[in-house]
Amino acid sequence: MTEKKVLLYPVWIRLWHLLNALLILLLIITGISMLYSTLSATWMRFDVAVTIHNTSGVLLTISYLFFFLGNLFTTNWRHYVIQLPGMWTRLWKQFRYYAFGVFLKEECPFPIGSKRKFNPLQQFTYTGMMYFIVPVIMITGWAMMFPEVIIDQYLKIAGFKTTDVIHVAGAFIVFIFLLIHLYFATMGKKPSTHYKAMITGYHEDETG
């Protein structure tokens, strides 16, 4: 029996996703290099790290706008709309599947298909990342590129310090998200299934 395949990831999404992945990787590597810079650390020059980080940040903003407009002018935005009634139950079901069900060879409670591209956990985290964490990181990043726009002090707290703390906290969240994202992408029928789908655009219709 041949598998029914659906086009889950059109070209614009795949291109955006690829660019986004590269930029996030560059931002994480250069960000860590700057955050933990020491006199003896020679694996990346500070000014090089700053230049790559800033350039990647600007490109990420452009890429984000592309993603935002893409969602606005296609139906892709629907996948990011969380239905609040029963949200926690669905999240728990999916979490339980990842924590136990997957080992017990249970069926995925929310199979992927053309109508549902993300399971509830994916939907929750992707929406949180793309519409909250990433914008916060971008805004704080731009502010640090133009520190003159940052308020010097507010309620005795230095503006730049607060901005940096928020930026770094967001970066840690993105880093952890990336690790989990890369791992969960191996949880298709085969470890490579989701990776292939992200390249070809086609994914098996698990809804049957």
Add this chain to the structure above:
Amino acid sequence: MNIRRWFGILLFGCFILPAGLFAQDEAQNEEFPNKEENALCLKCHGNQVYPMPVDGTGETVLLKMCRGDRIDTVAYYKGNHGTFTCTDCHSYEYTTFPHNPNLRLEQMPSCLDCHDGDPAVEKYHFESIDEEYRKSGHANLDSTLFSCWSCHNPHSFRLAVRTDINISALVKYDNSMCLNCHVNPVNPDYYLGGGLDLIVAKHTWLPKTENHFRNVRCIECHAKINENVLVPHNIVKKEDAVKRCVECHSTDSRLLHTLYKYQPQQARQTKGFVNSVISGQGYVVGANRSILLNRIGIVLVICTILGIGIHTTIRIILK
């Protein structure tokens, strides 16, 4: 009753209030006992013009006081030498007017003439400052043109770095010493040939140039650190100036040994930030970071990697 009240007000107005003012004046005079003696000099040198008697006529003409001979009296009494009388440093013969022209040739004292071996100022390490200065590029200049006084005006100099002055005010004060010569056409020997724009243009390799200029001093990069001296005085050649960003943007930032050296040691590792002494008034990426945020972040990353490892192992085992 009313008469008593009015009498009280009158008494206060006529005697007590002026007595208070006089007391304040006396306190000031007590603080600056040199004021009266200095007034003799400053009545001319504190002004833009001075009266010069015309020989044998009994008349005077007003002459312009040269810029170099003019003293800002407010800055003088605020400065570190504000308690001195003029003749502590200048010849007593200056008390006669018109001055003897030969007095112009008098050798002016340098810092060490007064401060060498002085136990009262031992903590300033003047001898080490002098050693550092002698190694610096400034020491190669003609000593008649360049001396300690070229940067530290003896009539207004104050120890900005050892006070509670905020860092940006300190940076402005100290950088003005450099800029006073290097962007000032009045000093052709040291003038770099352009205004502030030229200085900015020469530092375009430095990201956020103006931001750096506002927050750090020229000597942070253009002077060699000596731990024995609070403010580095060994000004190096421009080729030897610091150009590696990590010299400042790292946990072992040189700013801790220069700009923030005076801040109390105990303030250096508090408030939950690495090098919090810097983050109190500024923020240097690479040198500052939140200890708590870093710990939480690293623990979460490690937990995530461990979790993935355990999950993968169970998946492989149960395959």
